[in-house]
Amino acid sequence: MRIPASAAIFITITTSALAQDPGATASGAVYGPRLEGFSYAHPVKIHSFTSQRQPIEMAYLDVPARGKANGKTVVLLHGKNFCAGTWEVTIDVLTTAGYRVIAPDQVGFCKSTKPPKYQFSFQQLTNNTAELIESLDVSDVILVGHSMGGMLAARYALQFPQTVERLVLVNPIGLEDWQAKGVPYATLDTAYASELKTSFASIKAYQQRVYYNGDWKPEYDRWVSMLAGMYAGEGKEIVAWNQAQTSDMIFTQPVIHEFGNISVPTTLIIGGKDRTAPGSNRASAEVAKTLGQYPKLGRAAAAAIPNATLVEFPELGHSPQIEAPGEFHSALVEAIK
Secondary structure, eight states: OOOOHHHHTTOOOOSGGGOOOTTTTSTTOOOOTTOTTOOOSSOOEEEEEEETTEEEEEEEEEEOOSSSOOSOEEEEEOOTTOOGGGGHHHHHHHHHTTOEEEEEOOTTSTTSOOOSSOOOOHHHHHHHHHHHHHHTTOOOEEEEEETHHHHHHHHHHHHOGGGEEEEEEESOSOSSOTTTTTOOOOOHHHHHHHHTTOOHHHHHHHIIIIISTTOOOGGGHHHHHHHHHHHHSTTHHHHHHHHHHHHHHHHHOOOGGGGGGOOSOEEEEEETTOOOOTTGGGSOHHHHTTSOOHHHHHHHHHHHSTTEEEEEETTOOSOHHHHOHHHHHHHHHHHHO
16 A cells, blocks of 8 residues: 555654563563553553443543644554553554544453453443543544454444544454354353463464464564463453453454444555454364455455445554554554544
């Protein structure tokens, strides 16, 4: 993709945002169940509320524009294997360009409450996020969702279209209905047992194979350690349980069938090397080889969503904001300005 020169002037990637925590790249890092011990590049705030008859704390970042503000707010929604903190370079780029940025950790993830009893649904997470945004006196947002956050952002745009100025989906999962394509269902007990086996090595192997087409850069280790550290600590059981629950949510609550109802202007940013397809390891070899074909999936989604624009990066994978931040942020700023 050719990046317009006008977009390039906004790109500022600070080295301070890439500063690592002690031991963050070591496979032996241990963090608490709410990611205690791992620091984000921006101050973490807490939104307290009641949900499903229990007290909940939703961690979030709220970073003001640097210099001249343009009056617009971007909300960044993380993926299942990511956190609000993973957006640190994106936050620096957008705030430098004049945007206020809000990046929540969803309930059950990262620095937010991990409830032992919670009915996870994209509708529930959407309502949680909408309540957070309303509590911050924000009425209109530019919504950017990556991976699972793309499914959540799509649901948000369907539920609250009047509050979304623009929707940006970055390698969203859910561009296909895996169950309808023949992927067998896994029970919560089975998923939980699998999650308990998660380690630094297993996360890295999965991401290297599926996200980055076999390639790996040392800076990716920090984000693997962020996740693996929660599984290595004393709270690993609740971490694994919430991850099993959200895996079930992703598999059983497809949003693709409602793409035609999305009414807000939408940009899809797709890394063509991505092969993410939850549950493909449970599918037959014949079915598995048809899943996660992002070049085809991105084009089909762009055709299904009214008023959609497709930006393709054929040589990038699941996380273009991490893999090629300069190219990605040029495209993102151009898409939302």
